[in-house]
Amino acid sequence: MQRYSGFGLVKHALRHHEDWQRQWRNPTPKPRYDVIIVGGGGHGLATAYYLAKEHGITNVAVLEKGWLGGGNTARNTTIVRSNYLWDESAALYEHAMKHWEGLSQELNYNVMFSQRGVLNLGHTLQDMRDIQRRVNANRLNGIDGEVLDAEGVQSLVPIMDCSKRARYPVMGASWQPRAGVARHDAVAWGYARAADALGVDLLQNTEVTGFKIRDGQIQGVHTNRGDIESKTVGCVTAGNSSVLASMAGLNLPLESHPLQALVSEPLKPVLDTVVMSNHVHGYISQSDKGDLVIGAGIDGYNGYGQRGSYPTVEHTLQAIVEMFPIFSRVRMNRQWGGIVDTCPDACPILSKTKVKGLYFNCGWGTGGFKATPGSGHVFAASLAKGEMHPIAAPFSIDRFHSGALIDEHGAAGVAH
Ligand code: FAD
Numbered sequence: 001m002q003r004y005s006g007f008g009l010v011k012h013a014l015r016h017h018e019d020w021q022r023q024w025r026n027p028t029p030k031p032r033y034d035v036i037i038v039g040g041g042g043h044g045l046a047t048a049y050y051l052a053k054e055h056g057i058t059n060v061a062v063l064e065k066g067w068l069g070g071g072n073t074a075r076n077t078t079i080v081r082s083n084y085l086w087d088e089s090a091a092l093y094e095h096a097m098k099h100w101e102g103l104s105q106e107l108n109y110n111v112m113f114s115q116r117g118v119l120n121l122g123h124t125l126q127d128m129r130d131i132q133r134r135v136n137a138n139r140l141n142g143i144d145g146e147v148l149d150a151e152g153v154q155s156l157v158p159i160m161d162c163s164k165r166a167r168y169p170v171m172g173a174s175w176q177p178r179a180g181v182a183r184h185d186a187v188a189w190g191y192a193r194a195a196d197a198l199g200v201d202l203l204q205n206t207e208v209t210g211f212k213i214r215d216g217q218i219q220g221v222h223t224n225r226g227d228i229e230s231k232t233v234g235c236v237t238a239g240n241s242s243v244l245a246s247m248a249g250l251n252l253p254l255e256s257h258p259l260q261a262l263v264s265e266p267l268k269p270v271l272d273t274v275v276m277s278n279h280v281h282g283y284i285s286q287s288d289k290g291d292l293v294i295g296a297g298i299d300g301y302n303g304y305g306q307r308g309s310y311p312t313v314e315h316t317l318q319a320i321v322e323m324f325p326i327f328s329r330v331r332m333n334r335q336w337g338g339i340v341d342t343c344p345d346a347c348p349i350l351s352k353t354k355v356k357g358l359y360f361n362c363g364w365g366t367g368g369f370k371a372t373p374g375s376g377h378v379f380a381a382s383l384a385k386g387e388m389h390p391i392a393a394p395f396s397i398d399r400f401h402s403g404a405l406i407d408e409h410g411a412a413g414v415a416h
């Protein structure tokens, strides 16, 4: 990695930010690749990296219609945890967690993974029963977790109103100490730079507009920069997966919704963990810069606009201020939205399709950032071998025919 001294930084500033060393090449598309990945978010880039690194498949292109990491990867609120209820999802998210724990070293890029712990609050007896059940299940799967009562929560987060007079009294929480946050765009950049160094072509401003399919086998893609051939294509296009699927004549059980987030003006450090409440539709953490990072449940309507409606923001901020009266006069700086593809069982789709060689990795809904390294790792293995990796196999599209759904609405952490 090139390092710049203070003088170097000033020199570049005076040059109007020109002549910086590129982190990755800007290649011309080749006519054909061994594997095409559609979508240059964290999951697509991670898939390309592991294809090259672990399977020696380097003749790979990532086709991104905008810029790398410009989708949900850089729009999310960066919460990473693995406290899911069912064995299948616990295995998937814990696989990712183990990758997170070494990711900065693996990529030689600081993804700022900070294991500051995540609290999922309970406000009713039923919440607490669900929390107890989930923590027990997590422990049986070797995943760290504790059930805290209101006093335990209060001692971890002294600034939260845990009294009985609160509008949403806190009865307790699940606590995963190994969980935390990471810097989202650094994850995309780290994977991009490492994949490029292994020979992967990262093609930005390259939109897939259709698929070439002959005799039930994928032959390649149509793009705004011409046709590109490949017998293996992986679609990793969160938010737009139904659009891509329909281009191939497939119908995925997905709904696309806006999901919003906001950040406040920066404050001195006051909150050193992540607090989530599915019940009141709000969650909060404090970034290393000092901003409060706040998120909501999904906006209930379907749409592709990367924004959201005001009532959702109002409802979430009411809940946050009830829980944290100390924040009542903090000003919000920015608000934005991403489009999340939600599945009926709040679990992703990692699957082959009826078109040979065409795979989908999608449906992560409100919670795919935490899965990025694990998802890329198992999806790459599946594409390389032509068989779904054992951790990915339960997330096949077939489950919507067989009925073997994996209901993770309780663990999803965000209402949808
Ligand atoms: P993306 O990063 O969206 O990448 C998909 C890419 O595909 C995009 O860059 C898009 O431009 C590209 N694309 C689409 N169509 C085409 C085409 N036709 N041709 C070429 N390229 C195309 N998850 C968590 O785990 N923790 C959180 O705290 C969290 N908070 C969230 C908060 C918000 C506000 C939002 C919106 C999401 C949040 N998520 C969270 C979910 C998480 O962001 C996503 O599940 C995850 O980032 C998906 O990553 P991805 O790489 O699959 O998708």
Ligand code: PYC
Pocket (backbone or CB within 6 Å): 077, 079, 080, 081, 283, 295, 366, 367, 368, 412, 413, 414
């Ligand atoms: O999945 O943990 C999560 C999450 C938090 C905010 C949005 N998704």
